[in-house]
Amino acid sequence: MKKNILTILSLVFVFAVVNTNAQKQTPPPGGTPKDFKLPEKQVKTLTNGLRSTLVHYGALPKVDVQLIIKTGNVHEAENEVWLGDLTGLLLKEGTTTMNFKTISKKVAGMGGEVNINTGMDNVTISGSVLSEFAPELIKVIGDIVINPAFPASELERLKSDLKRQLTVQKSVPQSQAQEKFFQIIYKDHPYGRYFPTEAMLNSYTLDMVKGFYSKNFGAKRSVVYVVGKFDDKAVAQAIDETFGKWVAGPEVSYPAATQTRTNEIAVIDRKDAPQTTVMLGLPTIIPKDKDAVALQVTNSLLGGSFSSRITSNLREDKGYTYSPFSTIQNRKGVSIWYEQADVTSKDTGNSLQEIAKEIRKLQNEAPPKAELEGIQRYMAGTFVLQNSNSGGIVNQLNFLDLHGLDDSYLTDRVKNIYAVTPEKVSQMTKDHFKYEDMTLVLVGDKKLLEKQIKQHEAAKKMK
């Protein structure tokens, strides 16, 4: 039956091609959607509190192993910024029985390498190897996190690496903007500390690293994810044997963060810069909120996708910028919405006015149904893509775990996306996208910016 319909449609199109004076063709609509099921997971908790989640995915003979620990920069004190990063680097330097070189050779022989990433809310120790080596990689990752050597001989070198990295990052305009923006909103909370000082890095000792490790690492805070092709039994056994021995360690504990809602304007001078890096945004609702999906849909329509209004306007209509985007950044218990764009310096004020106009328009008028449906189908489609690769699957599962969401967040997601109405989008814009409340950070040529900020002030009063 399906085939017949398609054939009829195609005939129509062939006709349209022949008749060159006919009006534009409409694209063929395609067939019926195929079923999509979230990949199944096997979950287990060891007696020490360590949890494991295994997901069979794909057909290529590879496997991803990620140990995600609920600690990170969030647990650094005021004078300890990047101590978590230093701890991660030192963990990689070897265990009581294997040095760096031995580990590197061993994992290279499995077709991969071990990476350690210190993030704001998570430390991740991970590797991607050929399938048959899954149990071996689990053992290596376990050894790294349970039996670190913390060799004193490597400390100064790693501190130098961090100092070099600090200098480089501080010269990047987008990093300068982010540092300032998060500092304004999170103040003294670790979420507001983006960079250490060089003196701070110099002050770090091996004892401080060991202290950070023992205070923050342990089985209770950790989940092992294994996603890809692998042998169930061998993997389960490797997890039991390796991680069963680990200390339970500290309970999960995130220091509560408060946010400052302020329409402060901060300017960072970058002499003769041909562009201004703009960050504009405000605190918003968290993933657990009943309106979280409506917020995400509104974001996609307003600035979070290529066909969104702000991107269409700033880029495809005005040509002010190449890479505008808006996003919702979720930390533990707190979230921020922001728009970021690098715009031609002289058009900074114009860009801000256009952003304000798009927000006002959506507040005053519900979007056309067809436009919203397009965005909803885009989000449903990218949801399938996010769950169609190993890394994406781990990201989704860790997101639920970190933010205390249950499986229905994923299983009902497509339904919830389609449930958002045009009126709801407009209401969300009124409630959560008040331009006049937004924090603004500009990194650019100060002498050009002073008069452009006046355009921003005018935009705040726009009706």
Added chain:
Amino acid sequence: MQGIRKYYVQFTFIFLATSLLSSCSKKSEESANTFKIPIEYYKLKNGLKVALSQDKTAPTVAVAVYYNIGFRIEPKDRTGFAHLFEHMMFQGSQNLGKMEFIKLVQSNGGILNGSTRFDFTNYFEVMPAHKLETALWAEGDRMKGLSITQDNLTNQQGVVKNEVKVNVINQPYGGFPWLDMPQYANENWFNAHNFYGDLKDLDSAKLEDVDKFFKTYYAPNNASLAIVGDFEIEDAKKWVEQYFGGLPASELPAKPDIAEPRQEKEKRFTKEDKLAEKPAIAFAYKMPERNSPEYYAMGLIDQMLVQGQDSKLFLSLVQSKGYTGSVNGGINYLGNMYNYKGPMVWMADLIYDANVSPDSILFQVDKSVAELQNTTQEDLNLAVVKIRSKLYDDLGGFFGIGRADMLACFALFDDDPDRINKLEDEFKKVTPELIQKTAQEYLRPTNRTILIVDPKTPKQ
């Protein structure tokens, strides 16, 4: 994360959400150790090369159209034009006006992008599987012809100039070394000009240039089409014929000579960077001819020298000497060792502190290169495991686009997409003797170009 932000810059049209870009692995069949990709390859009467590869892991399908025109051979008085033109392919065709192509793909649940590389320009979509026909119709429509106004062109000139500013002009280490090195290492204009383009040249592009470029290069006999994912072969063939079969072939201009002379002398350059605060160095060696035995040997040498934390340069420059925290490196910084056709360099680069001299870095490099003369079969086996693992990532990566990329390139450049299934054997043929010979000829200091970034930040 507060770790080093990697600016992996490509000439892309659209900024994709990076959360979607993590590696993915999918495939439909597997045997013990060797892994065969199913491929159906044929040509339409008008010359369009078509490669189909089923993979039913997820209900999605990737469609990629590759045109045999890269930035190397753009017009001499129009640097950056191939890339600017890529942007124009999103500005309107006969049946899809401005923004309509993008909205068609996104509102059907898909993602899309395009990019300009050394030897091709590509356009691709990843769609829900049942939207394959929609994507093929849209790609066929813009291969048929464009419908663009002066306003569209002016708009995209603005966008591209902003792209150059955000990626190069307003960025420390902007363009280093991916955009810079070809300009320093190569002698032939086609390989050695600024591919992003001078802002002046970008401004002088006219609508008639767009028209002429399209007519010259955007024809079915100068293109390949790859489809990867959850679809039926017969459906795909029917739609490909329906939407591309009627497009006329064109007469293609003769290919210019893009050959590079053999390099006989080491070249060394310094580039001042007012935005950088730390020096950086890149060193590049001219590659052996693509697909030769030495080329495959260089693939393994790349693994041994710079890929991964067990590599020689990582162990010496990072671990042992502490000159830097990481070393980048590889063949073809705007892609990988498979997706180019023409002169290429093997390159590595790193950022270091001012108290280290570039020569002490090069001393370590030379030492690592010299060690290649002692390569054992065991070393090669390890390098093959690493390259095989990476190959699987490429073949499964980015929702099928990784595989589509290789299929489309091997169709376009070699008329043989089945090369995908032969690569592993080619690497396994490499012997320690071939590694020695290849290192002697291609990793000679006289075959290399060194580029140093001299930081000139004005004191605040």
